[in-house]
């Protein structure tokens with residue numbers, strides 16, 4: 124069932140300004156070898172790892188709208204935060220550079236993670252981002268409130284340095300900081316429409332979308348897009364860090380903000396937000412043998428690299444759902460590749476040791 128025609132939803136999206144940042148539509152293709160090997164549904168891939176900004180990834184689709192907002196508000200610096208090897212921070216810094224905006228990054232360094240210039244941290248450095256590293260405490264992850272308090276201090280400093288700074292909330296989809304609409308999730312409503320149009324042009328109707336879910340914006344955008352134009356499509360978000368109950372509530376909140384911003388006047392039943400927390404493995408960012416094996420399997424079968432923190436876990440989920448019979452030959456599943464491959468390199472020792480024993 125459709126609540127609204129896809130062309131009508133596109134008109135609503137067009138009311139949000141966005142800058143030219145990515146090569147879209149990103150590719151959509153069938154994974155022939157994976158489909159044959161797994162013996163379940165037809166498997167397709169949507170390649171948002173190939174958005175074309177920096178090393179590609181879902182954050183650049185979101186940043187099209189966020190950078191426009193920064194320019195609209197006449198800001199000349201963007202401040203955001205996340206962990207040391209954050210894909211979000213790299214993409215924000217690269218997008219900011221493209222539009223002459225100064226990138227200021229607050230990176231939280233977990234105890235035990237080397238602070239060498241590698242992976243995304245190396246790429247941040249090449250972009251000459253203003254990098255502030257905050258050391259973590261043993262056995263404890265920084266809370267959102269603590270991080271935001273640090274950002275507020277940096278915001279004041281940036282003003283003293285002569286900037287008009289914009290505080291972009293982590294992940295780009297929470298209403299907060301300088302952002303009064305869930306712009307990142309709006310980007311993924313558009314991501315869903317783009318995928319839907321590509322499939323329709325090929326005469327294909329997909330039944331499921333499987334993707335890695337971390338701060339909620341990608342899932343919220345895909346869920347709202349599907350609920351609006353074709354609610355037979357089932358979006359499955361694979362949580363990489365949080366338990367199902369609390370994460371479902373977080374995604375729901377972003378969905379409601381997104382529907383409000385787009386003035387979509389229908390109800391979103393709770394069951395539309397399908398979060399799976401069975402694939403957390405040993406926790407956020409812990410690279411297990413199973414993750415390494417799926418990286419290899421995908422590369423060997425399709426010549427496609429996944430990342431060890433997000434998309435590797437989502438692919439483990441896809442294969443498991445086929446094994447368990449939830450996804451069958453009657454289905455057509457899209458694996459939404461959200462990028463993150465620069466994170467392979469800081470994990471090279473773990474990956475090589477798991478793949479050589």
Ligand SMILES: Cc1ncc(COP(=O)(O)O)c(C=O)c1O
Nearest residue numbers: 210337338339341433461462463
């Ligand atoms: C590579 C990659 N995939 C998926 C995600 C999850 O996206 P979201 O934060 O929108 O849930 C992220 C970021 O958290 C990411 O960096």
